[in-house]
Amino acid sequence: xxxxxxxxxxxxxxxxxxxxxxxxxxxxxxxxxxxxxxxxxxxxxxxxxxxxxxxxxxxxxxxxxxxxxxxxxxxxxxxxx
Numbered sequence: 001x002x003x004x005x006x007x008x009x010x011x012x013x014x015x016x017x018x019x020x021x022x023x024x025x026x027x028x029x030x031x032x033x034x035x036x037x038x039x040x041x042x043x044x045x046x047x048x049x050x051x052x053x054x055x056x057x058x059x060x061x062x063x064x065x066x067x068x069x070x071x072x073x074x075x076x077x078x079x080x081x
Contacts, residue, residue: 003028025064027051035071047072 001016017027028050035046054066 024055025052033071 001018002013003016004011004013012030012032014028014030014032016025017029018024019026029047030049031045031047033046033048034043036043049070049072050067051070052064052067054064055062056065
């Protein structure tokens with residue numbers, strides 16, 4: 001499923017992965033994030049994902065409580081960001 005969020009003229013898109021059993025969000029992946037060069041002089045769009053691993057009760061609702069930011073390098077390596 002594809003989702004789009006717009007705020008103050010900025011738009012990001014993401015692929016949302018849903019758990020097969022419960023239909024709840026399990027991960028999202030976006031190519032709209034930027035990675036800076038080591039010297040901070042340039043920026044490159046880099047895929048990121050945020051696997052969700054926990055939720056909590058907030059009144060009558062359950063909300064996401066934990067996700068890991070992962071940067072996916074062009075060589076296929078994944079690093080926590």
